[in-house]
Every structure is written in C-alpha cells, then in structure tokens.
Amino acid sequence: MAEDIVTPERATRREWIGLCVLSIACLIYSMDLSVLFLAMPAIVADLDPSAAQLLWINDIYGFMVAGFLVTMGTLGDRIGRRRVLLIGAFSFGVASAFAAFSSTAGQLIVARALLGVAGATIAPSTLSLIVNLFRDEAERNRAIGIWGTAFALGGLVGPLIGGVLLQYFEWGSVFLINIPVMMVLLAVAPFLLPEYRNEEAGRLDLASVALSLATVLPVIYGVKHMAADGFQLSQLLYIAVGVLVGMAFVRRQKHLADPLIDLALFRIPAFTASLMVNLAGVFFVFGVFLFQNLFLQLVLGLSPLEAALWSIPSAFVFTVMSFQAYRFTNRLGPVRTVIGGLLVNAVGTASMAMAAYAENLFGILGSSMIIGLGFVPVVLTTTGLIVGTAPPERAGSASAISETGAEFGGALGIALLGSLATLVYRMTMTGVDLSGLTDTQAQAVSATLAGAVETAQAITDPAAAAWLETAKAGFSLGFAVCCMVATVTLVLLAVIAAKVYARAHIDDGALAPQH
Template identity: 50%
Template structure:
C-alpha cells in the first residue's frame, strides 16, 4: 500500500501523483455509469439471441441499477471499515469477473443474474471515488476542478455506453459490450496500489447489518410494485408489495435516527442546499437514462441503422456534454450556482420539447438536435450539483454526502428505466393491439406487442401487405411512446427548475453553498473526522 503524498493529503496543493490518481479514479466511475446504458445498442441483438420477454428485458436493464443504488450506502460504510482503496480494488476484481459472466450468458435469467452481480460490484466502486478525491485534493480550487473532471467522467459514461456499444456490435456479438470493462479493471488493479492513498476510519463502530437488509428489501419491493403495475395494470398484490416496501423504508429511516452508528446521516437533509441539490441530481438522471432506452431502438429499428451508424449519430450528444459542463463551471461565479442550474434545466426541457414532436418518419436529425440541446443543459447542471452537495455539508460529512449523491444519481437512472420504460411499454402494447393487421395468430400478436424488435421479426414472417401494416403500426406506436415519454421528461425538468428556483435560491446558496443549514453532530459518530491510514 502506498503512502499518501503529503502535498495531497496534508492540506497543500496536490501534485502529479494526485492528478494521475484522479485519472485512475475516473475510470471506474465512468464504467459504473456507462454500464447503465451500454446495453441500449445491444437490445435488438439480445431480443434475437436470448428471446427475452419485455419483463425480462427490463430486468436485464434494471437489475444492475437497482442493486447498485440499493447497496451504495452499505458499501460506503464498509469502505470506512476496511479501507476505501481496498474496497475499490476488491470491487474492480468483482466487476471484471461479473463482466465476463454477462458477456457469455446463454439465457435471460443468466444475464439478469450477471447484471445483478455487476450491480453489487459497482456499488463497491462508486462510493470510494469521490471520498478519495475529497482526501486527495485539499486546495479548494483544485478540488473543484477535480470534482468537475469526475463529474464529466460520470455523466459522460452514460452517453459513451451506447457509442462504444455500437462500435463493438458492428464487428462482434452483443456480449462484447461487457468485455470492454475487463482491461480497464485490470489497469485499475495495477495502478491503484501505486497511485491511490488508503483511507479508513480507525473507530468505525458496529456495522448495521439489519439496516443494510432493510434498505435493499425496501428498494426491491417498491421497484417490483412499480414495474408490475405499469406492465400488467393495477392489482392488490402489486399494491401490497409496494406498501410493504415503503414500510420497510420507513423502518430503515427510523432506525438510522436512533442507532449509534447509522449508515445514513439523516441530519444532512436539514440543509436545504443539500436536499434540493440531491433531488435535482435524482430527477435529472430519471429523464436522462430513462429516455436513452428509446433513442437507440429508434435509430436501429425504426430507421434501420446498424449499431455503428447509430452510435455515430449519438456522438454529438457525447461531445456536447463536456461543453455544457465547461459553460456551467465558467458561469457560476458570475450568476451563482442555483441560477446556472435553473438555466441548464430549462435548456434540457427545451430539448425534450423538441423531441415531443418526433414521428416515425422524422429525420434522424430530429433526434440528434433534441439530444444535443438536452446534453448541453444537463451538462451545465451536472457541473455544479455534485460540488454544491459537498459544499453544503461540513468536511467531516463529505463521505456520507458523496455516497448519498451517487445513490440519488444511480437510483434515478434505474428508476427512469423502470418507470419510463414501463409506461412506454404499456403505451406501445395498447397501440399495437389496436392497429395490428387482421389474420395474425395469438402468438404473433403477443410477440409483436411484447417489444419493437419482436414486431420487426414477426413482420418479416408475414405476407408483404400484412407485414408492412404491422411495421407501420409498430413504428407509429413506438414514436407515440417516445413523444409521451419526452413530455413526461419535460415536466420533470420544469418541476426541478421550479424547485431549484424557489428553494435553493431562497436558501441563500451561492457559489459555495450553505453549511449553516446542517446541524451540529449529535452522536459520537457524527463527531468523528475521517482519518488517514497510510500503510
């Protein structure tokens, strides 16, 4: 284990080792975010090869994100006990192994299980990165720059996933989108012990096993209820499962208030700057990741593009995202972070508004222009939200704050896929059933209603007139699905802009946020300061 560089850990300016170490830390956070969206380009190939149902298809996407979100705080607490670098490297090894299992899965169930293992491993990676950055960069200007670079990596990963996936799928099978994780994880395992310092809490307290179980069960139950209700309609069983999940969540929160060593510092939410920024992070990710599920299918199935061509059409949004981050970083000293965030959210809402006019026969440029506008606005938001969250809390609570920030982002992305995906599936199914040509068998109709890829396969097997009518009905249904989801996302951006404009600016949060809104620690755990443990 390497000894921390004094320049980077004793309150001075960071040196070369810290900046190279930052590049190493950006790798896992980029991959963790990228694996939320890397399958978007592979969905048509998955549908053909593994033949998953629409429910299985959504679980292939969701298993990773929900386990990741549900375990972030648990793994963050574990990192305080065994060492943040040690947890990071253990997660890298697990992530690499799970990636290989996912690449060679032979059934929907096996792929879902592998994605779940990826979520567990990803949860060990994510909370370590920001905590280590906080301890490596003590100079405020350098720390802000480092967080901006980390943010660009995290936000860009969600956009980079479909692009890299498209390039690989042009030449290889769908499992190759997972194998790109392996060399990056090997690089992290090789350089991490040399470049990254170790940090652990010398007095971590007892690990809250019941709290960890409660948090995971609560998330899984609520998500299951939302997904099944959207797919199958209302039922008392689904409602009951959802209520059980909410009850377990309430018990978890209550437990965190009364135990001596909580996993989640509830008192942080008393800061308006912290809670509003956290909500902004969550709501933006709901729309961003949730809608990515539709964009790739629109280009590949409706416009008939190959994976590489569709990836190139997605490239402008990836290029524009860092531009938005740079603009937000440059503007905030002049007009304040809350105002920049509001402008970014309004810009993203305009992009969703443009997208809400899309039709099945629209040019691919319609999708590209709207995505570029959205990426520009969301980039400006991402540039400042994470920094504002950390600035809103005392330094000794930065670890807990960063874990909650990442939990909000990952849970928002997963919830976007589940909720927006389920709403879209319900719209698509209803439209295809209403407009499908007569003479189809029950099995053909069910396959066409299940997924857009299924409709394309069924249409190819039908006589020409019926196949063409089915394709027209399926493409129109999918375009209508996209328009409605775009309007939902527009509403989310507008709601978030109002939330920030009325609450965050009213709290007096400027460029550095407000620390005064966070109450003084009440327990011995709250009084602890993170300790450096060089080995």
C-alpha cells in the same frame, strides 16, 4: 474582516494525478454495466444458461451496486475512504478473474454479484476522496466534471472495447481487462490519495445494513422488471415490500446514535433539493434516450450500427460538456447553473417532442444535443452541491446517497415513462384492423412496436402490413407525450429549486471549504 478570509489551498500535480487514477477506476466500474451485452451470445453458447440464469447474469451486477452503495459509502466514513476503495479494488480484481474463468452459469452469477458488491465501493469512495483532494471550489467543480466524464465514457467505450476483445479473444477477456487497472490503483493510491475517516463514528450497525439492502433491492428489482416486462402486479408487490422495509429502516435510523444514514442531511435544504433535481434529471434523460434508440431503429428503420453512428454527435456533446461544465458553475454560480440547465433541458425535451411527432431524424439528434447541454451541468453541479453541503465527515454517505438516487432515477425513468408510452401506443392501436393476423400476431402487434415490426418482417406480402405505419405513429406519439411531460416537469422543478435554493442562501462561495 479581510484578515479572516483564507484562500483554499490549490491542488498540486499529485492531486490531479490522483484524480486521473480515480477516474480510470470509475470508467471501469461504469464500463462493466454495459460491456456484458456484446458478450452474451458467446456466454450463452459456452455456458448454456437457463432463461432465469441469463436474466440474473445480466441484472445481478446492477442490483448489487445499487444495494450496497449506501453501506459502502458510510463504511468509508467510518474506517477510511481510501481503505474501502483499496479493499474494493482488490475484490473487484479477484471477482473479475473469477468471472472470466467461470465454467458454469451459476459461477458467473456469483462472480457478477461479487463484482457488484466491490463496484459499490468505487463510486462513493472516489467522489468523497475528490472532496478531500480539492479544497478550492472551482477546482473541485472541475474535478467532479472529469469524474462524471469517466462514468459517461465507461458507458460509451464499454461496448466498443468489448467488441474489439470479442473479435480476437474468448468472452472472459471482457472481465480480465479490469485486473491491470485495479492493480495500478492498488499500487499508486497509497501514495497519491489522502486517507479520511470520521474519528468519532461508531460501529457499523449490521441490522441497518440488512434493512437497507431489503429496501433497495426489491424496489430496484420491481422497477427494472416493470421496465423490461411491462406492468405486472407482482412487480408492485416487490416495490411495496421495499417501501415497507424502508419505513422500518428510517425509524431505526432516528433512534441510533450512529445511524447508517444521517437523516439530518435531508434537513439541509440545498442537499435535499439537489438530490431531487439530480434524480429527476437522470429520470428523464434515461427514459428519453431509451426512446431515442428505439425510435431510430424501429420507426426510422436504422440498423443498430447506423443508430450508434448517428448518436455520436450527442455523445460528443455529453463528453465535452462533462469536461467544461465546471466553467458554467464557476462563472454563474451553482444555483444559476442548475436553474439555467433545467430550462435548457426543458427546451431540449420540447424540441424532442416535436421531432418525435414529426418523425424527423435531424430534429431528434439536434434535440438530444440540446438536452446534453442542459443535463450535464445540472447533474454535475447538483452532485457537487450534495457532497459540498454535507458535513465533511459525512461526505462518503452523501456520495452514496447521490449515486443511489441516480440508480433509482434511471430505473424509474425507464419504467414509468416506458409505461406511459406503452399506454399511448396501445390506445393508438385500439380499433386498428388486424384481421389478417393470427391471435398471437395480433397480440404482439397491439402490445409493442417491436412486436409489430417483427410481425411485419415475417409477412411475405408487405401490403398486408398496412397497420405498421399506424404502429409507428403510435410509438412516435407516445415518445412525444413523454417528452412533453418531461418539459412541464423540468420547468416546474426549476421554479421549485429556485425557491428552495433561495431559502438555503446559496451563493457563489457557499461551497468553498471553511478553514
């Protein structure tokens, strides 16, 4: 049997340079999710948007990315992943220029929407092209780690680069920086990146595209607004509409010869288990780190800059682990890496729960570093499993499903854990003496810690705000409860994943391409 074993072709300098180009494109895509926040005051002063327009300027990019990921990933499988990436890069550059020179809020909203549609081509195309570039499993694990690092760095450096640009230039500069990167991608991609398409794929079903959008957009909209505004019945209505349309979408896929999403992928145990673990990991990390940022500022009283500086060590751990996660996967194998990472993550959230309850700064920061040690290998390894266990002709679709799952996981984590923490906070504030406040002030104090801190700052007599310490304790308790929920769930998830992966018979060489 030894003669039947073929060593996968090793990557050359060309493939690694191609990976660098793909990673820079991903960094820009990720950066555009966060770079706008610092520019908003200048945009408000220049364009004078209404409250509704301001909301859409902030949200429309993420909504469009989430809505079009599946369509663009599947389109890449059909007409060529490199072609879709190049079309998306060109469109991203044009939309960036449109955004930079927008003279009205309406124009900026349209430009941001177009940026989102173009951005939806980047994540699935780059990840699926990595599968084509790197045939050796160990090299592919490393490449996915670098790809993941680019996403992480985009979120970290976006505000930093945006702040520097806004110091010296107009707000449109935060969009113009996208253009030279996309021009480089357009120039070098035809020479560095291979083309891949499924020659047997049929035509794109436009009705499925419409149904997928009508599924994802209402659910993402409802969940994100639940996170931002608190629970309201109207948000559940949006989510319900999305779920009902999603059921119609699934029924249609079952009867199509060339579905938008191949439901057979979900019958692969390793694919489904990895997708669920990936979603759950993002769910808890997004929720926990949102609480961490609020905790540092509202409970401990740090300024936004101080909170950002104190968060640098954990950000450093996340970045280093993104580069080094492949070593764990290659040495331990994908299954042990995922299971071990989930358990390390659970240790981190348990530690975070104790630190939050004790209101201890160093405990919070140390716990976030432990979470990074567990979370990064889990997410990158499950991403590799998702694209590695899918058939090669479905890699684009699988990549898009992975990215869509991460979008849902992050939004759900913020919304549901936020709702749980808010419930604990409001229960804590029940019966607290707020007799010295007006009805409006009392309502603000009872609703959120942010409202309590703002109200306390407006009161001239600090002694009159004796309830503030109770409010801070209520927030800390809610934070701790959410972390304990995360701990229990992550341990259970590790047990379930171990059983599913065992049935799937995955071993260290399970993902190596077959020749």
